[in-house]
Amino acid sequence: MTTALYRRYRPESFAELIGQSQVTDPLRSALRADRVNHAYLFSGPRGCGKTTSARILARCLNCKEGPTDTPCGKCDSCIELSRGGPGSLDVVEIDAASHNGVDDARDLRERAIFAPARDRYKIFILDEAHMVTPQGFNALLKIVEEPPEHVKFIFATTEPEKVIGTIRSRTHHYPFRLVPPGELLEYLGTILESEGFSAEAGVMPLVVRASGGSVRDALSLLDQLIAGSESKEVAYQRAVNLLGFTHDELMSEVIEAFAEIDAAKAFSAVDKVIQSGQDARRFLEDLLERLRDLMLVSSLGNDAKAILRGIGPEQFDILTIQANRFGLSDLTAAAEATSKALSDTSAASNPRLQLELLCARVLAPVSQRSLAAIQQEPAAAVAIPVTAPVAPAKPPAVAALATQEVKLEKTSELAKPAAEKIALAPEVNITRDEPEAKSVITEPRQPVVPIQDITTATVKAAWPMILETLAKQSRSAWAVAFTTKVIDFKDEVLTLLFQSQNDVDAFKSSQGAAEVLRQVIREQLGVVVKYRAKVAEAPVKPKTKNTVEPTAAEEFTTEEEIEAQDAPEEVAHASEPEAEQAGEFVLREVLGAKPIKGEAS
Numbered sequence: 001m002t003t004a005l006y007r008r009y010r011p012e013s014f015a016e017l018i019g020q021s022q023v024t025d026p027l028r029s030a031l032r033a034d035r036v037n038h039a040y041l042f043s044g045p046r047g048c049g050k051t052t053s054a055r056i057l058a059r060c061l062n063c064k065e066g067p068t069d070t071p072c073g074k075c076d077s078c079i080e081l082s083r084g085g086p087g088s089l090d091v092v093e094i095d096a097a098s099h100n101g102v103d104d105a106r107d108l109r110e111r112a113i114f115a116p117a118r119d120r121y122k123i124f125i126l127d128e129a130h131m132v133t134p135q136g137f138n139a140l141l142k143i144v145e146e147p148p149e150h151v152k153f154i155f156a157t158t159e160p161e162k163v164i165g166t167i168r169s170r171t172h173h174y175p176f177r178l179v180p181p182g183e184l185l186e187y188l189g190t191i192l193e194s195e196g197f198s199a200e201a202g203v204m205p206l207v208v209r210a211s212g213g214s215v216r217d218a219l220s221l222l223d224q225l226i227a228g229s230e231s232k233e234v235a236y237q238r239a240v241n242l243l244g245f246t247h248d249e250l251m252s253e254v255i256e257a258f259a260e261i262d263a264a265k266a267f268s269a270v271d272k273v274i275q276s277g278q279d280a281r282r283f284l285e286d287l288l289e290r291l292r293d294l295m296l297v298s299s300l301g302n303d304a305k306a307i308l309r310g311i312g313p314e315q316f317d318i319l320t321i322q323a324n325r326f327g328l329s330d331l332t333a334a335a336e337a338t339s340k341a342l343s344d345t346s347a348a349s350n351p352r353l354q355l356e357l358l359c360a361r362v363l364a365p366v367s368q369r370s371l372a373a374i375q376q377e378p379a380a381a382v383a384i385p386v387t388a389p390v391a392p393a394k395p396p397a398v399a400a401l402a403t404q405e406v407k408l409e410k411t412s413e414l415a416k417p418a419a420e421k422i423a424l425a426p427e428v429n430i431t432r433d434e435p436e437a438k439s440v441i442t443e444p445r446q447p448v449v450p451i452q453d454i455t456t457a458t459v460k461a462a463w464p465m466i467l468e469t470l471a472k473q474s475r476s477a478w479a480v481a482f483t484t485k486v487i488d489f490k491d492e493v494l495t496l497l498f499q500s501q502n503d504v505d506a507f508k509s510s511q512g513a514a515e516v517l518r519q520v521i522r523e524q525l526g527v528v529v530k531y532r533a534k535v536a537e538a539p540v541k542p543k544t545k546n547t548v549e550p551t552a553a554e555e556f557t558t559e560e561e562i563e564a565q566d567a568p569e570e571v572a573h574a575s576e577p578e579a580e581q582a583g584e585f586v587l588r589e590v591l592g593a594k595p596i597k598g599e600a601s
């Protein structure tokens with residue numbers, strides 16, 4: 001039988017302790033300068049090195065060469081207090097959880113009177129010090145207040161506020177903290193290596209996440225993964241199963257369903273989560289984490305690599321593709337909805353319903369946007385082939401409201417093919433060449449679309465493609481353009497919604513961003529556009545229904561002409577109440593939810 005990793009790698013000196021420099025640096029300075037206090041309080045979360053540090057401190061104090069910040073490791077005391085050592089008579093470890101009464105305190109007080117058996121100090125380590133009763137502390141008070149020269153106390157606790165003030169004020173207090181993920185990841189890597197093991201991509205970040213920053217927990221998990229490993233490489237699938245995380249593929253499925261507004265795919269993914277027996281809460285946490293990663297990638301591009309540690313290049317490419325399919329605002333909205341669902345799951349008895357509600361919340365605002373696009377552009381609806389299951393006498397949302405019979409699948413089908421067909425609409429007219437690169441993007445060489453056929457919907461549908469092409473041509477132009485939304489296209493005037501005035505300024509001033517974008521649009525759609533900018537009102541508090549929907553004019557604070565031109569008429573937009581009701585309808589009729597005030601849409 002092998003000893004646990006945590007014991008085998010227990011640090012023997014402060015230099016070996018990771019992630020606690022805020023504690024170890026001043027402690028080591030104090031030891032070097034021989035400014036040693038008689039009582040210490042080590043506080044902090046479990047498993048981050050408090051007791052270990054107390055033992056190291058005792059070793060430093062009692063080393064024959066000491067007090068020193070680096071124990072010699074050769075003297076009797078150092079050997080006895082080493083990892084495998086038997087312990088020293090002069091260092092007394094007391095678990096306060098089981099010795100917390102007055103009698104124990106009195107006993108301790110009496111033992112403290114005697115001089116150390118061999119070494120410099122008699123050191124008492126009180127683990128779980130918050131468990132000592134107030135009476136116990138009072139019995140200890142006298143000796144902590146005026147200890148004999150040869151006595152040192154080290155209190156270790158997760159709850160320093162429970163240590164009575166009179167004791168606390170006589171100690172030097174060192175707060176420990178959870179180990180930051182980057183440092184922990186690196187540390188676990190070195191341990192895995194010295195154990196002669198390796199791990200598939202993505203395994204170690206999972207261990208770090210599961211440990212929550214506790215070194216002890218991380219090492220226990222790693223221990224278990226190594227023990228259960230068939231080969232010398234820890235498999236990703238094993239780790240996911242053991243740690244209860246959502247498999248990356250399933251997570252990508254959900255994200256893609258959200259990006260594609262594919263309700264069927266989203267609900268089937270939720271079903272898989274439930275069927276696999278996974279905890280809904282854990283899944284939501286994972287989803288939130290993924291959305292956060294995507295937000296980072298979306299905002300920082302390649303710079304996000306520095307923050308997303310432990311992610312391989314392939315995984316990063318996947319994240320980039322996924323992030324580009326959303327806008328930052330859509331990601332924020334999805335993250336908001338997920339965060340909300342997460343706080344609701346603790347109270348809810350039906351986790352499945354929570355997950356499905358979440359899907360509806362994330363999908364609904366987006367489908368409303370697509371529906372709004374259809375309502376705006378009857379021309380686009382005409383382009384829908386007869387095979388599409390749409391009864392487009394009325395826009396689908398209105399039709400659904402009128403009949404009140406459509407099931408969710410149908411609603412989403414209504415929304416989806418319509419949206420898809422819009423996306424395909426340019427194909428009807430545009431001659432596309434085979435792309436020469438591996439890229440999926442088709443780039444029409446000779447746009448033959450008559451300008452009058454290009455509608456707002458066409459531009460909107462082509463927008464992701466335009467942005468992707470833009471990203472390839474000019475990263476800086478893409479950086480300012482990717483948060484914009486197409487609001488309107490009319491008479492060669494393209495109205496773009498910017499998130500802030502800063503974005504507009506950046507768009508205008510960034511080296512030729514406007515020109516590069518204009519060029520890309522010309523290549524894709526064959527039209528040379530003029531720009532018109534609108535600025536979204538900064539939301540006081542971001543809501544699920546974000547402010548970038550092409551809706552009410554009052555959402556815009558300022559309007560700015562980037563280039564001199566005739567002001568085009570106001571954008572036609574979907575009737576807000578109808579769109580809102582459509583979302584509510586999905587929740588109420590299909591999922592059996594009661595509309596919660598202010599959240600249904």
Ligand SMILES: [Zn+2]
Pocket residue numbers: 062063064065071072073074075076077078079
């Ligand atoms: Zn020594």
